[in-house]
Amino acid sequence: MSVFEKPAAAAAGGVPAVTAAAPAAGRIGVTRRQLIWRRFIRSRAAVIGGLVVVGFYVVALFANFLAPYGVDQRFIEYLYVPPQGLHLDVRTGLYVYGVQQTVNPETLLTTFTIDRSRRVPLRFFVRGDSYPVLGLFTSDLHLFGARVAGMGAFFLGTDRQGRDMLSRILIGSQMSLTIGLVGVLLSLIIGSALGVVSGYYGGRVDEVVQRLIEVIRSFPAIPLWMALTAALPQHWPPERVYFAITVILSVIGWTWLARQLRGKVLALREEEFVTAARVMGANDGRIIFKHLLPQVFGHIVVIATLAMPGMILAETALSFLNLGLRPPLTSWGVLLQEAQNLESLRNYPWLLIPAGFISMVVLAFNFFGDGLRDAADPYSA
Amino acid sequence: MIAFIIRRLLAMIPTLFFVSIATFVIIQLPPGDFLTSLQALAASSGSGADKAAMDNLRHQYGLDQPKWVRYVKWVSGFPRGDFGYSFEWKRPVRELIADRLELTILLSLLSLVLMWVVAIPVGIYSATHQYSGTDNLLTALAFLGLSVPDFLLGLVYVFIGLFIFHASVTGLFSPRLVDASWSLGKVLDLSNHLFWPALILALAGMTQLIRILRGSMLEVVGQQFVRTARAKGLSEQVVIHKHAVKVAINPLVSVMGMQLPQLISGATILGIVLSLPTTGPMFIRALTSQDMYLAGTFLLFLALMLMVGNLIADVALAWIDPRIRYQ
Numbered sequence: 001m002s003v004f005e006k007p008a009a010a011a012a013g014g015v016p017a018v019t020a021a022a023p024a025a026g027r028i029g030v031t032r033r034q035l036i037w038r039r040f041i042r043s044r045a046a047v048i049g050g051l052v053v054v055g056f057y058v059v060a061l062f063a064n065f066l067a068p069y070g071v072d073q074r075f076i077e078y079l080y081v082p083p084q085g086l087h088l089d090v091r092t093g094l095y096v097y098g099v100q101q102t103v104n105p106e107t108l109l110t111t112f113t114i115d116r117s118r119r120v121p122l123r124f125f126v127r128g129d130s131y132p133v134l135g136l137f138t139s140d141l142h143l144f145g146a147r148v149a150g151m152g153a154f155f156l157g158t159d160r161q162g163r164d165m166l167s168r169i170l171i172g173s174q175m176s177l178t179i180g181l182v183g184v185l186l187s188l189i190i191g192s193a194l195g196v197v198s199g200y201y202g203g204r205v206d207e208v209v210q211r212l213i214e215v216i217r218s219f220p221a222i223p224l225w226m227a228l229t230a231a232l233p234q235h236w237p238p239e240r241v242y243f244a245i246t247v248i249l250s251v252i253g254w255t256w257l258a259r260q261l262r263g264k265v266l267a268l269r270e271e272e273f274v275t276a277a278r279v280m281g282a283n284d285g286r287i288i289f290k291h292l293l294p295q296v297f298g299h300i301v302v303i304a305t306l307a308m309p310g311m312i313l314a315e316t317a318l319s320f321l322n323l324g325l326r327p328p329l330t331s332w333g334v335l336l337q338e339a340q341n342l343e344s345l346r347n348y349p350w351l352l353i354p355a356g357f358i359s360m361v362v363l364a365f366n367f368f369g370d371g372l373r374d375a376a377d378p379y380s381a
Numbered sequence: 382m383i384a385f386i387i388r389r390l391l392a393m394i395p396t397l398f399f400v401s402i403a404t405f406v407i408i409q410l411p412p413g414d415f416l417t418s419l420q421a422l423a424a425s426s427g428s429g430a431d432k433a434a435m436d437n438l439r440h441q442y443g444l445d446q447p448k449w450v451r452y453v454k455w456v457s458g459f460p461r462g463d464f465g466y467s468f469e470w471k472r473p474v475r476e477l478i479a480d481r482l483e484l485t486i487l488l489s490l491l492s493l494v495l496m497w498v499v500a501i502p503v504g505i506y507s508a509t510h511q512y513s514g515t516d517n518l519l520t521a522l523a524f525l526g527l528s529v530p531d532f533l534l535g536l537v538y539v540f541i542g543l544f545i546f547h548a549s550v551t552g553l554f555s556p557r558l559v560d561a562s563w564s565l566g567k568v569l570d571l572s573n574h575l576f577w578p579a580l581i582l583a584l585a586g587m588t589q590l591i592r593i594l595r596g597s598m599l600e601v602v603g604q605q606f607v608r609t610a611r612a613k614g615l616s617e618q619v620v621i622h623k624h625a626v627k628v629a630i631n632p633l634v635s636v637m638g639m640q641l642p643q644l645i646s647g648a649t650i651l652g653i654v655l656s657l658p659t660t661g662p663m664f665i666r667a668l669t670s671q672d673m674y675l676a677g678t679f680l681l682f683l684a685l686m687l688m689v690g691n692l693i694a695d696v697a698l699a700w701i702d703p704r705i706r707y708q
Contacts, residue, residue, distance in 0.1 A: 215399040218684045222646035223664065224407075227680055230668035231410035313530045317650055320532060321665060339536060342551075346544050355533045363528035 036298070039375035046371020052364035060173040067167035068145045068153065070129030071330050075152050075162040080348050081112045083157040083165075084120075094122040094144070096153045111347075120146050120153050157350040159338055168335055169354050175331035177361070179246055180311035184304050186250035191257030192300060196288055198258065199265030206262070213255040221252050225314060229323040238329045245324055249311050257303050264296045298376040305369035309362040316358055332358050385699055389692055400684050405452045408677040414444050415468040415671045455674060464681075465674030469667070474678045477663070482682055484553075485652070485659040489644050489686075491575060492583035496640075500587050500633075504594025505626060511599065519591065526588035531647040534581045535654035542577075550577070551656045578655055582647045586640045590633055597629040604628075631702050638694035641687055649683070 030038075041047055059066060084096040098118030103110050126145035130138045146153040156165035198209040216224075228248045232241060268274065269292075277287050318324030319333025320340070327334060335354040339345050345352070416439055439445050443454065455465050464474040507516045542550035549555040553574050554567065601607065602625055610620045652661025660679050667676035 211396075211399070214396055215403055217642075218396055218400050218688055219403075219680065220642040220645035220649070220683050220687050223649050223660075223680055223683045226649075226665060227407045227668060227676065228410070230665075230676075231407070233412055309528070317530060317532055321650070321653060323665070323668075336533075336536075342539060342543065345536070345540055349540065352536060352540070355529075355536070359525075359529045359533070362530075363524060366524055366527055 036375045040371055043371040043374065045367045046375070049364040049367025049369075049371065052360070053368050056173065056361055056364070057177060059170065060177050063170040063174055064131040064133075065139070065141065066143050067164075067170040068126075068128065068142050069164040069167040070131065071163070071168055071171040072328065073129045073163060073167070075158060075164075077162070078112070078152045078154070078158050079110070079160065079162045081152065081154050081158040081162075082114065082348075083350050083353075084114060084154055086122075086155055087119075089119075092119075092121055095119040096122065096146075096155070099152075109347075122146060122153060156353050157348070159335075159348075159351065160344070165335075165350060165353060168330055169332070169357055172330040172332050172335055172354070173357070175242070175325060175329055176312055176315060176333070176358070179242065179249070179315045179325075179331065180308050182243075182246040183249035183253060183311040183315075184307050186246060187253030187257060187307065188300060188304055190250065191254035192261055192293070192296075194254070195258035195261030196265050196292060196296075199262035200269060200284070200288060200292065202266075209258065209262075213258060216252060216255050219252075221314070222317060224252065225249070225318055226321065226323055229318055238325075241325060242329060245315065245318070249314055253307055253311065256307070257300070260299065260303060261296055264299060265292055268292055268295055302369065302373045302376045305365065305372050308369070309365040312358065312362060312365070382699065386692075386696055389695060393688055393692065396688065397685070400688075401456055401681060402452070404677050404681045404684070405448075405455065407680065408673040409448060411671055413671070414439075415673065416444060418671045419468075455677070464678040467667070467672050467675040469670050469672040469675070474675050477675060478660070478678060478682065481658060481660050481663055482686075484657070485645075485648050485661075486686065488575065488579055488582065488648050488652075488657070488659060489641075491579040492586070492644060492648075493637075495579055495583040496587045496590055497633075499583075500590035500594060501626075501630075504591045505598060505621065507591060507595040508598030508602065508629075509621060511595075516595075523588035523592050526584050529584075531581055531585060532650045532654050534584065535578070535651045538577060538581060539655065549574075553658060574657075578651055578657060582644060582651055585647070586643060589640065590636070593632050593636055594629060597632045598625060601625045601629040631698070634694060634698045634701055637697070638691045641690040641694070645683055645687055645690075 078099070081099050084099065086094060086096060088094055096119070098115045098120050099112040100115035101110060101112055122144050123146075124144050126142055127140045128142045128145055130140035133139050152158070152164070154164050154166065156169065158164055159168070194209050198206045225248060228251065229245065232244050236244070274287060274291060277291050282290070315324055315331060316333035316336065319326070319331055320336045322337060325331045325334050332354040336352075339351040339355075416435055420435060436445075443451060446454075458464060462475055464478070466472075467474050467477055470477055503519065507519050510516050539550050542548045553571060555570050555574075602621075607620060607625055610624045611617075615624075648659055649661040649664065651657070652659030653665055656662060660683065664676060664679040666672075667679065
């Protein structure tokens, strides 16, 4: 009996061993990156958020083409036109209703109302306001526009100067979305350099960096940003103001990243692979760049994504207060400056539309960043 | 405990010193000074500025002295409660900012209370009814609350209040009551004018607290002491409210310190949008007109508020969770 039992037992013991090894073998073939990706795409909100974010950046890239009009193109006879909704007629194609101008006899205020008896047909690929492409050549091709030149079609209405809100929002997205990106990039460079150095070397260096962070973080963000942006000279050219704002935004941004990375590096520094590298004669630079930074890279990406909404909101808030970007630069915050005046807010509520776009981008970034954070640590439950 | 508080207070002193230097450097950053911006204004309105008179004023205000002398003069007044002189208002800074700081603190405290009063029951409900319809709805709302900046909510609030309900939404009092003497109606009017801004201010933090409490409750509910409590035959009510919540609430206290900067930032910008007599409107005006001591003192006090708030959060945490104190 026992003679026959043994191989059976061995087999019985062997079978679970094989089945146990199978998923393990499957796991060995999967890289860390693939694990992260799998976890990420499982979260529907994060995927949608990510797609929306990518979508916004693609739109920003082709904003001049997608926008029916130029960012500063004025229609003097169409001031404060309400949004003309987009309609589809199967026979004639897309159209918007025309507008009717009325003058209020009491206030002498000119107002426009939608006139359903007139239609303004639309056409794809029209020639309009010219814009530079990549700084190489200029183009005047727009995705769509009113079929009759000179006739306006304003989906989201026009502003005080008769400029198309949709075009301004689309082109303004370039400023709003890139300022966050550049700001985050700058924070990343400063934050990861100081954070890693502070955690790796410790001692006096660490003390100085931590004290600096403590002082900066003693200030509430918006008031500090306000004070710093108020210091920008009025006569600076737009590009310089733009760059200065990104620098100012990253003044606070980097501290968060530096704190987080310092903690990570402090823990990693004691790990055996660092000791091993050192024993093998690696210098500090090699240990930091080859061994430590790749370990915290995922963390950096997550923090950067989560920092984006804050940067976008900060730019919007500052520009809204007339402290950030200013015309001729156009960002969503600059557009909202028009909504500051309560009277115009009452008469022309569509001036608030850029706020919807801001909230949408921030919401998408929040979902995206949240999903990334959960996915970045693929070995946790 | 007292030793812990004293240690933390002492640690604040050097930070405060560096903060005052940083503040002074920041308000010195704009080119020129208050008089040059005054001069520019005078020039634009056509009245020529008298060079000698300007130099005289500059001397009178001490603007011709080296920067470090001005810093030392400014800082050395602090112990006496002297924070410098506002060029624009021609009054000592102290008289100008006292009311405004009080109102800012009041508004921040009010929204802090609102945050907690709403977040705790909702967070507990969300955790005990995980993935229910209400929980999912709250999760969606939480993300929305985090995504709409408070100044936008302020604008929307003004829009709805002013044009749909035709109510007075800006300032502290309705126009008809501004000059009225104190009465029940006026007190109600004031609380109405403070409640909504406080709620708008609280919204982002509130949703954050709900998320954190929900997560921490879910974690705590799975722990053994909760199972033990249930095994003892305690009612679910007692298990949740007496055992689980007490432990789950710790992360909320520690996050309070992180929320204060947002609250102070929000109060500043919301004050501007709703033209409340908080620090916001006067601060931004002082910044643009280069009224440096006024702007600097505001910035300094906002930082101080933040530091004191953080201290209180730390003390509260140490009080709730004694393990923290010795770390």
